[in-house]
Structure formats: C-alpha cells, structure tokens
Amino acid sequence: MSDLTFRLGSRSFDARSRLVMAIVNRTPDSFYDKGATWREDAAFERVRTVVAQGADIVDIGGIKAAPGVEIGPEEEKERVVDFVAAVRAEHPELLISVDTWRASVGRAVLEAGADILNDAWGGADPELVEVAAEFDAAVVCTHTGGVTPRTRPHRIEYDDVVASVVDSLVAQADRAVSVGVARDRVVIDPAHDFGKNSWHSLEVTRRLDELTALGWPLLVSLSNKDFVGEALDLPVGERLTGTLAATAISAWHGAHIYRVHEVVETRQVLDMVSVIAGDLPPARTARGLA
Known part of the structure; x- marks a missing residue:
C-alpha cells in the first residue's frame, strides 16, 4: 500500500481514503440539475441533505462549465x-471546495471559509495557486x-492522451x-x-x-458525464449506473476523491x-x- 498522505482543511487522509465530494451548483443553468439549487434556500437544503448522506466534501460552483452567458468575477462572487x-x-467541520478558475474569486471564498480551490480549467489563471499558497489551502490541478x-x-487530438494528462498535471502540481x-x-484531476x-x-x-502511481491524491469527476452517456447511448438523467461502473473502476485503480451528484449510491460503491x-x-x- 502506498504511503501517500494528504491534507484537506484540518483533516489528514491516506492512500486508502475514498472521499465523496458532493456537487452544489449555484447556477440557474447546470447541465444536470437545471438550476434546482440556484435559489439559496434550495442550495442550503442540498448541503444539509448531502452532509446527512455522508458526503465528506461539498464543491460549490457559481458558473456552469459549458458555454453560456458570460459571468464576470463580481457576479461569480x-x-x-x-x-x-x-x-x-x-457546518464548521465540513470540507468546503469551490469550483473556480479565477484568483480573485479564490481569494474571496478562502476568506469566507473555503478549504479547497477546485481549478476546473487547468491553470487558466496562474495566480490561483498563489492564492491557495497564501491561505495554506488545498488546490485541485x-x-x-x-x-x-x-x-x-x-x-482535439493526442498522440497519447494519458501521457498528456501526466505531463500537464505533474507540471501544474510542481508549480503549485x-x-x-x-x-x-x-490534488490532481484528469x-x-x-x-x-x-x-x-x-x-x-x-x-x-x-495517474495514481504519480504520488498525488487523485480526484475524478465522472458523474453523469458525456463519455458515460455516449458509451451507453443514454441522456443526462439516465447515466447513474454507468457512472457507478466508472466509479468502481476508478476506485479499484486507487482514486481518492469522487465529485458526484448522487452521494448515497457513490458511497455504497466506494465502500x-x-x-x-x-x-x-x-x-x-x-x-x-x-
């Protein structure tokens, strides 16, 4: 067993850890929930629900990843x-992650109490990791x-997509x-x-x-993704079984953090x-x- 250890907030974890990161979208146009947690009261209820279901982390995002209306940093904040x-x-003990690529937003959420900056866009703002360093926060590359x-x-084409992933993530992690x-x-995420x-x-x-052999804690975000839908020819909303199959494979390969919509089912698969x-x-x- 690897001697890997990692820290998120005030807590420490080891190579056997398999953590559930529950998605909380503060957006009106998420591809999956279509704005179900856009209203603040609904978002709070989502947090309370996933905490009760056993989520280890909540990942809060203010902008959907797909193309759409431009959201500036002030509106994101x-x-x-x-x-x-x-x-x-x-929830004073809950691990809080924020999905953002902007350093100004990262600074604001860390000041507000977040523990993790989840940079979904591969260092598009190179100052984001500097903000994480200033606050002794965790960062996802x-x-x-x-x-x-x-x-x-x-x-998009790669001679070897995994080699590209390895080179990029190692370079980002080393720079952080x-x-x-x-x-x-x-933390690294393909x-x-x-x-x-x-x-x-x-x-x-x-x-x-x-990727797990690289020696960094590994996050995977598989939940209801298009690769699952295309593999099974299923629309969003019918991809849970495929997601859980990919989750089991990822867990067997040693991934540590799972960013998900469905907490209970994921927790059972990981356990x-x-x-x-x-x-x-x-x-x-x-x-x-x-």
Missing part, C-alpha cells in the same frame, strides 16, 4: 462567497488540453509547490470530458492507475470496493458463522 460563509457557519474556459473540445502550496495539499472526446475519457479511465480491496472491514459478518 455574488453567487458563491456569502453562501460559502453561511455554509461554514452552519486539472488537465484540459489547453482549451479556453467554458468551451467544448473540437476534434514551487509557489508555496504544501505538497500534501495538491478532468474527464474537459479537452477530451469520449475515446480520450475512456482511455484515461482504463489507465487511471498510471464495497474498499471492503473487497481489504481496506475496510465488512459492516457485519454473520453468514455461515452462527
């Missing part, structure tokens, strides 16, 4: 900063193939450490579907062990993989023993 502060006040934030890949982010607070077609996302999933792997004992063992 209006959507997430006060909400982060209120979640922190109600992602591979996007160099695409512009909030654009879709078009006929070089500007002062603690090494054990750097970013399924970002800067990738479905063949690329499937290849990354198949070879995920090459089952942990039990099979010998990292967690069964909840009970009575069969054949009575």
Whole structure:
C-alpha cells in the first residue's frame, strides 16, 4: 500500500481514503440539475441533505462549465462567497471546495471559509495557486488540453492522451509547490470530458492507475458525464449506473476523491470496493458463522 498522505482543511487522509465530494451548483443553468439549487434556500437544503448522506466534501460552483452567458468575477462572487460563509457557519467541520478558475474569486471564498480551490480549467489563471499558497489551502490541478474556459473540445487530438494528462498535471502540481502550496495539499484531476472526446475519457479511465502511481491524491469527476452517456447511448438523467461502473473502476485503480451528484449510491460503491480491496472491514459478518 502506498504511503501517500494528504491534507484537506484540518483533516489528514491516506492512500486508502475514498472521499465523496458532493456537487452544489449555484447556477440557474447546470447541465444536470437545471438550476434546482440556484435559489439559496434550495442550495442550503442540498448541503444539509448531502452532509446527512455522508458526503465528506461539498464543491460549490457559481458558473456552469459549458458555454453560456458570460459571468464576470463580481457576479461569480455574488453567487458563491456569502453562501460559502453561511455554509461554514452552519457546518464548521465540513470540507468546503469551490469550483473556480479565477484568483480573485479564490481569494474571496478562502476568506469566507473555503478549504479547497477546485481549478476546473487547468491553470487558466496562474495566480490561483498563489492564492491557495497564501491561505495554506488545498488546490485541485486539472488537465484540459489547453482549451479556453467554458468551451467544448473540437476534434482535439493526442498522440497519447494519458501521457498528456501526466505531463500537464505533474507540471501544474510542481508549480503549485514551487509557489508555496504544501505538497500534501495538491490534488490532481484528469478532468474527464474537459479537452477530451469520449475515446480520450475512456482511455484515461482504463489507465487511471498510471495517474495514481504519480504520488498525488487523485480526484475524478465522472458523474453523469458525456463519455458515460455516449458509451451507453443514454441522456443526462439516465447515466447513474454507468457512472457507478466508472466509479468502481476508478476506485479499484486507487482514486481518492469522487465529485458526484448522487452521494448515497457513490458511497455504497466506494465502500464495497474498499471492503473487497481489504481496506475496510465488512459492516457485519454473520453468514455461515452462527
């Protein structure tokens, strides 16, 4: 077993950790929930629900990843900063992540009580990791193939997509450490579907062990992604089973953090993989023993 350890907020984790990061969208146009948690009261209820369901982290985002109406940094802050502060006040021990690529937003949410900056766009704002370093926060580095934030890949090609992911993530992680982010607070994410077609996302999933071998905690964001939908020819809303299959494969390959919409189902899959792997004992063992 790897001797990997990592820190998020005030908590420490090891290579056996399989953490659930629940998505909370402060947007009116999310691809999955169509604005179900846009209103603040609905977003708070979502946080309370996922905490009760066993989420280890909440990931709060103020802008959908797909193309759409331009949202400037001030409007993004209006959507997430006060909400982060209120979640922190109600849940003082909860790990809070914010999905943003902007350093100015990152600074504001860390001041409001966030623990993790989830940079979904691969260092598009190079100052974001410097802000994380200043606050001793964790940061998620992602591979996007160099695409512009909030654009879709078009006929993107790689000689070897996993090699590109490795090179990009190692370079980003090393730079984060070089500007002062603690090494054990750097997380890497291959970013399924970002800067990738479905063949690329499937290849990354198949070879995920090459990423866990790099020695950084690994996050995967698989939930209801297009590569799942295209694999099974299913629309958004009918991709849970496929998502959970990809989750089990990723867990077997050693990923540590799972960014998801469905907490209960994901937690059960991760716990089952942990039990099979010998990292967690069964909840009970009575069969054949009575």
